Amino acid sequence: MKHRLLLLILALASAVAQAQPGSRLWATGGVTTIEGSAGGGLVPMAVLTGYASDTEWGGTVALSHAPLDDYTVDVAAAAINWHNRIELSVARQTLDLDTLGAALNQDDLQQTIVGAKVRLTGDVLYSPYGQWSLGIQHKRNRTFAVPQAVGAKNDKGTDAYLAGSKVFFAGFLGRNVLVNGVIRGTKANQGGLLGFGGDKNDSYRAVFEGSAGLFVNRQWLVGAEYRQKPDNLSFAEEEEWYDLFVAWVPDRRLAVTAAWVNLGSIAGLDDQQGAYLSLQGAF
Numbered sequence: 001m002k003h004r005l006l007l008l009i010l011a012l013a014s015a016v017a018q019a020q021p022g023s024r025l026w027a028t029g030g031v032t033t034i035e036g037s038a039g040g041g042l043v044p045m046a047v048l049t050g051y052a053s054d055t056e057w058g059g060t061v062a063l064s065h066a067p068l069d070d071y072t073v074d075v076a077a078a079a080i081n082w083h084n085r086i087e088l089s090v091a092r093q094t095l096d097l098d099t100l101g102a103a104l105n106q107d108d109l110q111q112t113i114v115g116a117k118v119r120l121t122g123d124v125l126y127s128p129y130g131q132w133s134l135g136i137q138h139k140r141n142r143t144f145a146v147p148q149a150v151g152a153k154n155d156k157g158t159d160a161y162l163a164g165s166k167v168f169f170a171g172f173l174g175r176n177v178l179v180n181g182v183i184r185g186t187k188a189n190q191g192g193l194l195g196f197g198g199d200k201n202d203s204y205r206a207v208f209e210g211s212a213g214l215f216v217n218r219q220w221l222v223g224a225e226y227r228q229k230p231d232n233l234s235f236a237e238e239e240e241w242y243d244l245f246v247a248w249v250p251d252r253r254l255a256v257t258a259a260w261v262n263l264g265s266i267a268g269l270d271d272q273q274g275a276y277l278s279l280q281g282a283f
Contacts, residue, residue, distance in 0.1 A: 032062035036077035036091030043209040043225045046133040046165040048087040049079040064278035070099035070269045087117040110142040130166025139192035150235040152195025159186040182209035198232030205230040221247040239264025255280040
């Protein structure tokens with residue numbers, strides 16, 4: 001895993017150095033979520049990745065790292081945007097079992113996520129009702145022995161979501177304000193890292209996700225995210241996720257996101273919180 005991450009870091013540096021991003025306005029592609037799609041850190045948005053306009057294509061590569069109290073989350077992701085209409089993404093998540101690893105005789109949990117998002121209508125800046133997109137994320141758990149042992153029914157599943165995003169110009173204290181809401185259908189336990197479905201529930205649940213941010217200026221955005229979760233396993237209660245974030249976009253080729261995240265209880269270990277850092281390059 002470390003060797004793959006090193007190669008991705010080198011690819012990220014190369015992409016940033018040689019990038020020629022598209023013509024869309026500054027920061028209108030969001031950043032990369034932990035599932036690979038464009039959005040915030042935890043929650044997708046209706047915007048599509050990068051800066052491609054309706055006559056261009058482009059993309060992003062990103063690395064994210066979050067050391068929590070008893071776990072460490074690492075994500076490597078890439079996405080492409082075709083004509084600001086279709087986004088295709090892939091992400092590899094690793095949850096290092098820092099505390100439980102010895103007891104479970106397993107170092108980490110891993111999953112691969114392949115996603116697609118289609119812009120249905122609107123524009124995040126200029127449409128009165130914002131931009132609306134429909135997305136899917138097909139997830140495959142690659143370390144299913146532990147999830148299966150705690151009651152998960154499947155090692156793969158597909159989330160579907162509808163996202164709406166809008167920037168309100170001079171919305172608060174003369175600053176632009178971003179508002180985003182998502183309805184997701186899912187059976188994923190801890191986003192899929194603990195499998196899909198469980199002994200309490202093995203059907204899809206509709207959950208809400210949302211985010212809001214204030215543009216301090218063109219380069220800085222501060223805000224918060226919230227993500228509701230299903231609760232499918234008797235083994236351990238699953239709680240909501242939320243964060244407070246700062247995103248810095250010094251150049252259209254680069255975005256840096258720092259956050260304080262709280263992922264609640266994971267596999268019986270409560271109050272999993274810590275710092276989050278993500279680096280994204282656009283081309």
